[in-house]
Amino acid sequence: MPFTPAVSELPEIAPDIVIASNPAEAIAGEVRAGLTSIPKTLSPWLFYDETGSRLFEQITELPEYYLTRTERAIFHTHADEIIAEASRPTGNDPAPILTLIELGAGTATKTGILLAAAVRRQGRVVYQPVDVSVTALEAATENIRANVPGVTVRCQVADYTTQALPLNRLPNTRTLALYIGSSIGNFSPDDARDVLRNLRAQLLPGDTLLLGTDLAPLNGASSSTKDESTLLAAYNDDAGVTAAFNSNVLARLNRELGANFNLNRFIHKAIWNSEESRIEMHLESLVPQRVHIPENTSGSAFTLDFAAGESIHTENSYKFTPARVERLLTSSGFTLTRQWQDPQHFFAVNLATAV
Numbered sequence: 001m002p003f004t005p006a007v008s009e010l011p012e013i014a015p016d017i018v019i020a021s022n023p024a025e026a027i028a029g030e031v032r033a034g035l036t037s038i039p040k041t042l043s044p045w046l047f048y049d050e051t052g053s054r055l056f057e058q059i060t061e062l063p064e065y066y067l068t069r070t071e072r073a074i075f076h077t078h079a080d081e082i083i084a085e086a087s088r089p090t091g092n093d094p095a096p097i098l099t100l101i102e103l104g105a106g107t108a109t110k111t112g113i114l115l116a117a118a119v120r121r122q123g124r125v126v127y128q129p130v131d132v133s134v135t136a137l138e139a140a141t142e143n144i145r146a147n148v149p150g151v152t153v154r155c156q157v158a159d160y161t162t163q164a165l166p167l168n169r170l171p172n173t174r175t176l177a178l179y180i181g182s183s184i185g186n187f188s189p190d191d192a193r194d195v196l197r198n199l200r201a202q203l204l205p206g207d208t209l210l211l212g213t214d215l216a217p218l219n220g221a222s223s224s225t226k227d228e229s230t231l232l233a234a235y236n237d238d239a240g241v242t243a244a245f246n247s248n249v250l251a252r253l254n255r256e257l258g259a260n261f262n263l264n265r266f267i268h269k270a271i272w273n274s275e276e277s278r279i280e281m282h283l284e285s286l287v288p289q290r291v292h293i294p295e296n297t298s299g300s301a302f303t304l305d306f307a308a309g310e311s312i313h314t315e316n317s318y319k320f321t322p323a324r325v326e327r328l329l330t331s332s333g334f335t336l337t338r339q340w341q342d343p344q345h346f347f348a349v350n351l352a353t354a355v
């Protein structure tokens with residue numbers, strides 16, 4: 001029998017938005033550090049201005065980009081089981097009520113499936129989406145309010161990679177932290193561990209984490225049809241949306257920093273790096289060229305010289321084996337409790353418990 005607590009056990013919390021950090025300063029500092037390093041890099045969080053976030057939403061609907069629809073299908077099939085597992089009674093906690101927080105919630109389109117399952121189990125649920133984008137959080141709140149009755153949304157604007165999470169623990173509840181969508185794959189192994197350790201530091205033993213990870217190709221293993229070409233297509237779609245998403249970062253530097261990148265002189269490249277088990281995205285310079293970045297809050301003006309064929313490395317997207325997921329979780333203070341995969345073994349949803 002599912003446990004259903006009385007509605008009155010969950011206090012109503014007013015939605016609130018907490019603004020953290022100064023984005024303009026962070027962007028200028030990040031751009032200077034990345035573009036003056038060898039090789040030149042730009043951090044993937046720079047993709048997500050308004051245009052970039054819109055383009056990313058389009059990517060998630062592309063036929064080649066299997067990640068979003070596969071994770072959504074796993075949620076549709078297993079949401080009740082996931083919530084039941086996260087709510088498993090223990091000696092100290094015989095009838096847990098879950099509060100869901102979500103790191104990098106975006107517009108929370110898939111999260112509704114899990115929230116609906118939590119509402120089915122416990123009658124009501126408090127949901128705390130955390131994101132750097134106010135616009136995304138507004139969309140998330142609207143989406144959840146309109147589609148999932150029984151959810152109290154409390155938004156927090158914060159950078160969960162560097163800031164302590166604004167966890168407002170309700171008395172006698174257990175936290176289920178969601179970090180879905182393969183977002184963990186955009187961090188280097190060390191940074192991924194640090195992000196999860198930062199999260200772990202704010203959880204209690206017995207709290208859980210639901211982590212979405214894109215799976216590495218299994219090289220000929222019988223039940224998976226995923227290979228290098230599946231991955232390359234997902235990051236180099238025929239309609240050119242991923243290319244537009246990638247080069248928007250240069251357009252953003254022109255708009256926000258007054259840089260003079262000529263977008264026609266850079267092309268989008270996606271590469272599978274099998275040694276590192278990651279897709280890399282680059283913007284490759286087609287010709288020798290010089291780009292100017294004016295003086296800004298991070299310091300004086302500077303110029304950048306590009307050789308033909310030289311690239312700016314803009315993103316890594318790591319692909320995991322189940323063993324690698326387990327190692328990451330263990331090194332971050334979690335233990336892997338259960339894993340769900342789609343029938344084709346393209347994607348895994350992992351439930352881990354804070355130890």
Ligand code: AVI
Nearest residue numbers: 059181182183186235242317
């Ligand atoms: C957000 N993140 C998980 C996406 C990914 O697949 O690495 C970002 C992305 N980059 C290109 N396409 C999608």
